[in-house]
Amino acid sequence: MKGCPKCKSNMIIDIxxxxxxxxxCDDATSNKINLGGSVKELKSPDYKCKSCGYEFRELDRFFKN
Ligand SMILES: [Zn+2]
Incomplete structure (x- = not known):
């Protein structure tokens, strides 16, 4: 289960x-995903929290604990 490391919301969408x-484009318009651009870089976030707008990577969750 994905959760926001900042506000603990589970309203997380993929970037x-x-x-x-x-x-x-349709999914982005209906807020199911977030378009991150054409190139994914090493530090690019994987997920975005719809509650607070915080963007984070999968690994950030492990560093948190
Ligand atoms: Zn959040």
């Missing part, structure tokens, strides 16, 4: 990288 397809 998707790469050239957006039609479906990705």
């Amino acid at each position: 998707v990288y790469g050239f957006p397809s039609r479906k990705m």
Whole structure:
């Protein structure tokens, strides 16, 4: 179960990288995903919290504890 490391909300969406397809654009419009741009870099976040807007990576959760 994904949760926001900042506000503990579970309203987390994926940040998707790469050239957006039609479906990705639709999903982004309906807030199911967040478009992160065409290139994913090492420090690019994987998830975004819909409650507080915080962006984080999968690994950040492990460093937290
Ligand atoms: Zn949050």
